[in-house]
Structures are given as C-alpha cells and as structure tokens.
Amino acid sequence: MEPLFEPIFTPEQLAEIKAYYLPHYIRSAVSPLVTLALLAFLLGGLNRPFYQGAQALASWMGRRGAFLRTAPVSRILVRAMDRLWGEPGWGTALLFALFIDLFSKVLYAPSDVYFDYLLEHRHGMSAHTPLTYAVDTFKSWSISAVAAATMVLGLYGLARRLRNWWLVLGVPVALLMLVSAAIDPYRKRVYFDQTPLEAGPLRTRITGLMARADIAFADVTVEKTSVASKRVQAYFAGQGPTRTIVLNDVLLKEFTEDEILAAVAHEAGHVNEPQWPGRIAAACCLVGLLFVIDRLLRLAAARRWFGTTQFADIRTLPLLSVLFFLLMTTAKPVSGAFSREREREADRYALRLTGDTATFRQMLVKAARVNKMDPEPPRWVILKGMSHPPIGERVAALPGP
Template sequence: MEPLFTPEQLAEIHAYHLPYYIRAAVDPFARLGLMALQLGVLVQPFHRMATAAAAGLEHRLGFLRTAPVSRVFFQAMDRLWGESGWGAAVLFALLTDLFIRLVYTPVDTWFNYTLEHRHGMSNYTPGAYAWDVLKEQAVTTLALTALVIGLYGLARRVRRWWLVLGVPVALLMLVASALDPYRDLLYYKQKPLPEGALRTRLTGLLEKAGVSFADMRVEETSVSSRRVQAYFAGQGPTRTIVLNDVILKEFSEDEVLAAVAHEAGHVHESKWLGRIASSLALVAFLFAIDRLLRVSASRGWFGATRFADIRTLPLIWLLLFCVFLVGKPIAGAFSREREREADRYALRLTGDVESFRRMLVKAARVNKMDPEPPRWVVLKGMSHPPIGERLAALPPPP
C-alpha cells in the first residue's frame, strides 16, 4: 500500500503542527496568568475607566434618553438591568474582553494568517482576514452585551435567577442546532449543489440511509482556506448537506459519497442524552455562578459592593475556563468514539472500503493532518482520532 506521506511531506507536516503543539501546551498557563493579572490588578482600573466613560457618554448623548425612538431602547435596558448603570457594566465587560484580545492579537494573527500562508493552507488576503476578524469582534460584542444584561440584570431582580435563566436557555440549546445552516453565511457565500450525477448519487445514498434533508449547498470557503470540508447543518426541516468548493475540486464522486456517508452516521447518533446532560450542566453552572456572586458580595471581593456586581465578571471567566479545561478531554474522548462509529457506519452504508480509504488519504494530504500526533495532544481533547489510527482501523483490501 502506498505510504500516506512521503518523508518530505511528513517533515513539512511536523513543521506545520509543531507551533500548534507548543501553543496547546503553553496556552492554558498563559490564559491563567492573564486572568490572574486581571483579577489581581486590573479589575479596579478597568471599572473606573468604564464608569468614567459611561458618565462621559451620558453627558454627551443624554438627549437620546428622551428622543422619541431611542428612549424606548433606554427604558427597556433600564428595566432589564433593574436600574441605571448598565452602560458602565457593558463597557467594563468589553474592556476585560478587549484586554485579552489585544494581548492575543499578535499570536492569533501569526497562527491564523502567517503560519497558514507559510504552509500553503490559507488563501486569505490581508483585507479579507481583517474583515473577518472585525465581524467576529462585532458578534462577540453583541453576545457579551446580551450576556451582561441578561445574566447580571436578571440576577439583580430575581432571587432564583439561575433557574429562571437556565431552564429556557437549556431548552433553547436543544433546538439551537436548527439554525446551523445560517451561521456560516456571515463568513462564506453558499449556492445550491448543481443538478447532475453527484447530486443524484448523494440523494440516493441518503435515501438508503434514511436521512431526510432540505437542501444540498456548496460553501465557497476557498476564499480563505484550502482545506476540504463536508458536514450536515441543521435539524429536521432545516437539515442541509454542506460541501465546500475545495472538496468538489479535490475529491472524486465516490470519495465525496464516502465523506457524506460518514457525516450521515452522525445524523443517526443518539443525541438526546448529550443534549440533556449539557442542559443540566448549564443549570448547574449557573447555580455555581450564583454561589460565587453571593460569596463575592458578602466578602467584598474585587471591590464588589453588592450582589451581581459587574466586577466579578473576570471571576466567572476563570470559572468557565476551569470547567472547559477539565471538560474538554472528556468531551474529546466521547467525540473520538462517535467519529469511529461514523466511520463504521459509512462502510456499512456504502460497502466501498477503497473509496473510503482514498477519501481519508486525500483529506489527510490536503488538510496536512499529522498521522501520529503526540498522545497528550489527543488526550487533551482532539475531536477526531488521528488519521493514521482511522486508516489502520479499516478492513484490509481484498
């Protein structure tokens, strides 16, 4: 059997992945250090800056509170927050987030732009990369504002806020995946997969698998990346098969079918247990935040003068970071097992071991996958088994 990579290709792949492995080892300690710096030194200065900035904006733009249209917004925000002062809270949250982002901007730019270009994995132009970073920041700003107003505002007004907030959000999590087909439209154009042999064969394959779908789309990711990709997005009436334009260029029809057959295996996974567990974990996490906010208020941590003081937000980030740090290896282990089962399902569905093997080999070569990453990297939370392991698990050729 032809080797997966030549020695030259393997040397380049190791050179490509080594910085990522170094970052994976260093990053948890760096983030903990930045969070400690925020909690130990920067909370009070940031809070004073946010309060002063909010007061300045109120002085200059106070007329908006009485303007016919904008006053409705301000009245709604005051009710959600429970009192005035929500502007300073939002600015404080944005300052704490901006501090981390500014520290990481050189690192993120080197990894996401420079390193990817150096190894031929990116098609980003500087302008397109900057535009996507700005869009991501805008989405983060909106999400962070909603989080501050929703969580802290509700906590100030309702004693069992964690239950009032946790139950509807948990229910929303159960159906949020229905919106998946529309999220990537913020970054990439999509168009229907043209009528033809491939679409006909994919339709037949999914009929055989018993997987209903609303559409087949081609996502134009080649504007930024040279990686192949195929996935299912949405649930029920919104379920969509998404193939990126790179996979259509690099793979034969049989190989595309093999990739989609693997994704069809994920559709048949039993997801309710995981969703219910995630929902319960969310409620438990919000309850832990409630306890943390009460202890912070009673002991005056970080200058907190009342329950749900916005100055406790970096402490919540620290708690969330610790939860992810502990939970990611566990989630990764379950994810890798689901990927193995999806491989087995695809082989049962198509019966075409050779096309599946070629699909994995091409994906590994185009995406420059490390066939044998360090074991600690896998255990730290890799979502897929190493490509070498997946190939070794395939039945031998006849």
C-alpha cells in the same frame, strides 16, 4: 516513521507536516498557563482601572447622549435597560465587559495573526488576503462583543432583579439549546457564501445515498470557503426541516464523486448518533452551571471581593471567566474522548452504508494530504481533547480488502 504511514505520506510531506504542527503543539502546551496568567492579571491588576475607566466613559457618554432619554424611540430602550438593571449603571457594566473583551483580543492578536495567517500561508493552507483576513477578524470580534454584551445584560441584569434568576434564565435557554441546531445552516453564512449544489450526477447520487440511509434533508449546498482556506470539508447542518448537507468548494475540486460520497456517508453516521441524550445532558449542565454562578456571585458579595458592593456586581465578571476556563479545561479531555469514539463509529457506519472500503480509504488519505493532518500526534495532544482520532489510526482500523 512506521511503514503504516508510508502509503499516506512521503517523507517530504511528513517533514512539512511536523514543521507545520510543532508551533501548534507548543501553543497547546503553554496556552493554559498563559490564560491563567491573563485571568490573574485581570483580577489582580486591571479590574479596578478597567471599572473606573468604564464608569468615567459611561458618565461622559451619559452627558453627551442625555437627549436619548427623551427621544421618541431611544427613551423606550433606555427605560427598559434601567428597569432590567435596577439603576442607570448598566452602561458602566457594558463598557466594563467590552473593555475586558477588547483587552483579551488585542493581547492575543499577534499570536492569532501568526497562527491563523502567517503560518497558514507559509504552509500553503490559507487563501486569505490581508484585507479578507482583517474583515473576518472584524466579524469575529464584533460577534464576540455582542455575545459579551448579551451575557452581561441577560445574566447580571436578571441576577440583580430576581432571586432565582438562574432558573428563570436557565430553563428557557436550556429548552432553546435542544432545538438550536435548527439554525446551524445559517451561522456559517456570516463568513462564507453558500449556493445550492447544481443538478447533476453528484446531487443524484447523494440523494440516493441518503435514501438508503433513511435520512431526510432539505438541500445540498456548496460553501465557498476557498476564499479563505484550502482545506476540504463536508458536514451536516441543521435538524429536521432545516437539515442541510454542506460541501465546501475545495472538496468538489479535489475529490472524485466516489470520494465525496464516502465523506457524506461518514457525516451521515453523525446524523444517526443518539442526539437527544447529549442535548438533554448539556441543557441540564447549563442550569447547573448557572446555579454555581449564583453561589459564586453571592460569595463574592458577602466577602466583598474586588471591591464589590452588592450581589451581581459587574466587577466579578473576570471571576466567571476563571470558572469557565477551569470547567472547559477539565471537560475537554472527556468530551474529546467521546468525540473520537463518535468519529470511529461514523467511519464504521460509512463502510456499512457504502460497502466500499477502498474508496473510503482513498477519501481519508486524500483529506489527510490536503488538510495536512498529523498521522501520529503526541499522545498528550490526543488526551488533551482532540476531537478526531489520528488519521493513521483511522486508516489502520479499516478492514482489509
């Protein structure tokens, strides 16, 4: 290892970091091939049995729950779903989507348990118990199921009813994306409790720092992530009246006040980035993606792929997964490069704001040690889409004393 990294890590720490990251790098290398194989299996082998199973289960549930079509409240929901879908087959569509989602989750479960629980515990990075890990996994799976159901009803339901559905759906969702960051402070609370940072010197100093940066914020909160992880983290959530500075409780325990201010200054650099061009570009890309999906669904219907009998047949859902995978795989290196440059600029902004290079370096080094950051990851890992520059590069870029 070059002398550059010796002040950051001891040889023993470096050896542990390499041992920790090696399985992650192997997974990163093989995961695209595994995902493609899974998607091919879904399209070629499991599409028909999953669809037939969804039909059979929906029929059975329809018979057992026939009373729901006449009950005072549920009948309104059932009729609304029939109207949206254009026929009673929406139950089959929902179950088909949930079958695919559950199959993928179960297939990846052994890998997830190894990487998110066993490996993390082996290297002292996790505070999860088997119960808390299971609860968080259940929350994640539930959110994924709701998202899958929402996509089926929103995308396929509108596509079956309206010719220009991609505009009807895309424009409102794109507009919502422009302001969606306002709800960011509440998303993490699904997993972790947050409490306001108590009054005292740290809160006073953060308020003063934000006054110098001319950044308005609603509150400073402490996120209790120590129940699951031993990593340090600080970030800004929300926008406008909901903007919140979030510090996790591990950060408060491990870092000095000066180091916490340096971390907050870095995050303040992201607030000062030009936000709207990226949001507008993302919103336009969403509308464009929905148009591509419309063309793909029409092609599938015309060619009768996977036994489809009409436009927006739910059996094309795995095909959309292939499209999303290809787009994400292609876009991630580009988005990663932009993200790394934003991180470099946020470092420069923090130094201008605080004028304290020594403390900023201490903050980076301590974060690298606590979070076990690889100072010199393989180049292909960086180019594949790393969101942050390697910690060794960030420290080397700091101006001298």
